[in-house]
Amino acid sequence: SQHRLEVFSAATTPHMAVADALLLSQSLPLFFAAPQFDGRKLGQGDYYGDGGILSNYPLHLFDGSQYENNNPYYRNGLNWQTLGCRLYTPADCPEAGQRPITNIASYLSNLFETSLESQITAHERRPIDQRRTINVSNCCISTTDFSVAPQPEDPIYQKLVQAGETAVRSFLESYTPPDLVIPAPLSRRIRRQIEHFFHYRNRGQNEQ
Incomplete structure (x- = not known):
């Protein structure tokens, strides 16, 4: 929902589980519900979609x-x-x-x-x-x-x-x-x- 690409890594999101990052990155619009992430945990914050759409x-x-x-x-x-x-x-x-x-x-x-x-x-x-x-x-x-x-x-x-x-x-x-x-x-x-x-x-x- 921020209209930009975001990189998940040990440097940028050190407290995020790899499984959660994968979940956000492969959420095809309308095929899967758009997950939310607030920078710390899933379930609240901005909406995310499959990163492959843009890159x-x-x-x-x-x-x-x-x-x-x-x-x-x-x-x-x-x-x-x-x-x-x-x-x-x-x-x-x-x-x-x-x-x-x-x-x-x-x-x-x-x-x-x-x-x-x-x-x-x-x-x-x-x-x-x-x-x-x-x-x-x-x-x-x-x-x-x-x-x-x-x-x-x-x-x-x-x-x-x-x-x-x-x-x-x-x-x-x-x-x-x-x-x-x-x-x-x-x-x-x-x-x-x-x-x-x-x-x-x-x-x-x-x-x-």
């Missing part, structure tokens, strides 16, 4: 000057420690760009998707951001498809997980740090961390 992929937030101190990967206003993951809709999706409007919900869904597409276009025009981005296919699943369950037995969920793993591996296999950021083997460090994540995740699944 769905704010990679630039981590390029602020506060990240420059003692950071060998900060060069010319860019923080090369930043690595983002962005969902995209494959061009061969059956309904890509053509979702029928039959009621107010489908109208709002189309409106939201249009807003996201315009932001995607802006991102694609910045090659410097693409070098810091892992592009993950959404497997033609709409942003407003709430039927997907984060359960091992849900085939759509597993398909999305596999798409994410494939995208990460592909990115790391072809990644080379920019010339200005060679002082330390950042790519190898990131690759080791990701490989450890996949190793322990797969081991956990096998033990279930």
Whole structure:
């Protein structure tokens, strides 16, 4: 209700739970009731909506000057420690760009998707951001498809997980740090961390 974007972080909102910040940030207008927050707790104060409506992929937030101190990967206003993951809709999706409007919900869904597409276009025009981005296919699943369950037995969920793993591996296999950021083997460090994540995740699944 303040007509502006707001950043939730340990620096700006140190007393806020991460779960509460996520709740505010993913509240699609009319799909979910608009939550309120007064700077300390939910349930009172200003109304909030999904941050993705205005800024769905704010990679630039981590390029602020506060990240420059003692950071060998900060060069010319860019923080090369930043690595983002962005969902995209494959061009061969059956309904890509053509979702029928039959009621107010489908109208709002189309409106939201249009807003996201315009932001995607802006991102694609910045090659410097693409070098810091892992592009993950959404497997033609709409942003407003709430039927997907984060359960091992849900085939759509597993398909999305596999798409994410494939995208990460592909990115790391072809990644080379920019010339200005060679002082330390950042790519190898990131690759080791990701490989450890996949190793322990797969081991956990096998033990279930």
